[in-house]
Amino acid sequence: MNAFPSSSALTFADLTTIGVGGPISRFVEPASRVGIIEAVEDADRAGLPLCVIGGGSNMLAADDAFEGVVVRDGCRAITVPDEAAPVENGEHIVHVNAEAGCNWDDFVAFAVSLGLTGVEGLSGIPGMVGASVVQNIGAYGQEVAASVESVEVWDREAKRVQYLGAVDLRFAYRSSALKTSMYAAPGVPGPRFFPTPRYVVLSVTFRLIHRSYGVVSNGQLAKALGVGVxxxxxxxxxxxxxxxxxxxxxMLEDAGRYANPAMQGTKREENIRAALASQQAATGGEGPDWDRHSCGSFFMNPILSVRAADALPADAPRFPATTADGSPAVKTSAAWLIDHAGFHKGYAVATGAPAALSSRHTLALTNRGGAKASDIAALSTAVRDGVQSVYGVRLIPEPVVIGMNLVAD
Ligand SMILES: Cc1cc2nc3c(=O)[nH]c(=O)nc-3n(C[C@H](O)[C@H](O)[C@H](O)COP(=O)(O)OP(=O)(O)OC[C@H]3O[C@@H](n4cnc5c(N)ncnc54)[C@H](O)[C@@H]3O)c2cc1C
Structure with a gap:
């Protein structure tokens, strides 16, 4: 096969927010829908490992070379197909379609500028539109699932384009049918599609509400705004x-990453300028903010059986949840477990180690400059094993981990 003739000089460190990871042998960035499908098809036909990458904000790749194809979607258009906003339950509904390669926060800024509500709580989450539905991103009382009408995908197994609606997508906490298609069990890669799902997202049609206000549905946010939930x-x-x-x-990406030629064109210039200005105002300088060199929350909040949750200390956080088979369960806080197991903000396995917990957030593993994937892995293992030995709870990484096993021993 000759679809990926040149070897690439890029590394995963160039393309990910945590800034670690080894060389990529082939990288392509098609700027058309057909080009994306062809790149995916060519890799699949040749039996090469395939990684469709967005903003690389939920990805931790090993230091070894990735002997496969990395595809980044260069289609970034946002369109509003509705000629008039239909009224449903007294609300004006507006459908907005965004191509998978559109930067997520560019999309949120656009929706807010049009006076649309539904995704404003998800402002500032790094990454691209395509992965937002894989992971069912959520924050501050909103989840993307609530605003998704349908997702256009390339089905790598059936080899055709499909439109998936809410029922097919099976959205759950930080999960969807797209995500589960690449795992055999939580955190355990499946045999066929990992590290990219069976379904490659081409575009997402959102269902937003046209009104000037949103509802503050999170306590922390309400406090920051000085209002009530x-x-x-x-x-x-x-x-x-x-x-x-x-x-x-x-818990924002370092806006300085867009100065790297490898990230060129992936986010709107005016939004990069705004993000850089507010970052510099917050940090008082132009240098990197190492707390932002992370994958966001590194471990998922564990969902435990009622019995396992009973064994936790009385003051451990507990929220009602359900397991994959629908039985009642309890969600607890990974950050609480980590902190109470003795791993506090800034923790590192050794003094001066280049990987440490963020100085501002217990759940973020950060690259303090010059870290390798192996340094992040050593920190992850120390925290995982520490929590397991104190509380008997096995933490599962939230990012897609390529070329390393951070779940098993
Ligand atoms: C500072 C920081 C804060 C964060 N805060 C939050 C938060 O509040 N809430 C939250 O939910 N997440 C959060 N995250 C995690 C991350 O931003 C989201 O999971 C995001 O949706 C990942 O998007 P991405 O484009 O960077 O995906 P990538 O990391 O590039 O890819 C992740 C996975 O999605 C797959 N993928 C990418 N594009 C496609 C596509 N087009 N079709 C199919 N599969 C695809 C990849 O193959 C991979 O398996 C945070 C991360 C950081 C660094």
Whole structure:
């Protein structure tokens, strides 16, 4: 096969927010829908490992070379197909289609600028539209699932384009049918499709509401805004508050990453400028903010059987949940377990180690400059094993881990 003739000089460190990971042997960035499908098909036909990458914000790749094909979607258009907003339950509904390669926060900024509500709570989450539905991103009382009408995918098994609706997508906490198609069990790669799902997202059609206000549905956000949970507020004000709360926790990507030629064109220039300006105002300088060199929350909040949750200390957080088979379960907080097991903000396996917990968020594993994937892996293992020995709970990484096993011993 000759579809990927040249070897690439790129590494996963160039393409991921945590800035680690080894060389990529072949990289392509088609700028058409057909080009994406062909690139995926060519890799699949040749039996090469395939990694469709978005913003690389939920991905941790090993230091070894990736002997496969990395495809980044260069289609980034946002369109509003509705000529008039139909009224449903007294609300004006507007459908907005975004191509998978569109930067997620560009999409949120666009929706808010049109006076649409539904995704403002997800402001500042790094990455692209395609992966937003794989992971069912969520924050501050919103999940993308609530605003998705349908997802256009290339089905790598059936070899055709399909449109998946809410029922097919089986959205759950940080999960969807897209995500489960690449895993054999939580955190355990499946035999056929890992590290990219069977379904490659081509575009997402969102169902947003045309009104000037959103509803504040999260306590932390309400506090930042000085309002109560359930209060109605200007959507743009909610977006600004979310960005401010995220900045204070280091839970934004380092906007400086877009200076890397490898990231060129992946985010709208005006939004890069705005993100850089607020980052510099927050940190007081132009250098990297190492707390932002992460994959976000590194471990998923564990969902435990009622019996396992009973064994936790009385003050451990507990939220009602259900297991994959629908039985009642309890969700607890990975951050609480980590902190109470003795791993506090800034923890590193050794003094001066280049990987450490964020100084502002216990759940973020960060590259403090010059870390390798093996340093992140050593930190992840120390935290995972520490929590297991204190609480008997096995933490599962949330990012897609390529070329390393951070679940088993
Ligand atoms: C600082 C920070 C804060 C974060 N905060 C949050 C948060 O609040 N809530 C939250 O839910 N997440 C959060 N995340 C995690 C991450 O941003 C999201 O999971 C995001 O959706 C990942 O998007 P991406 O484009 O970077 O995906 P990538 O990391 O590039 O890819 C992740 C997975 O999706 C697959 N994928 C990518 N594009 C496609 C496509 N087009 N079709 C099919 N599969 C695809 C990849 O193959 C891979 O398996 C945070 C991350 C960081 C770094």
């Amino acid at each position: 359930g209060d109605k507020l200007d959507t743009a004000a909610i977006r600004e508050a979310v960005l401010a709360v995220r900045a204070a926790k280091g």
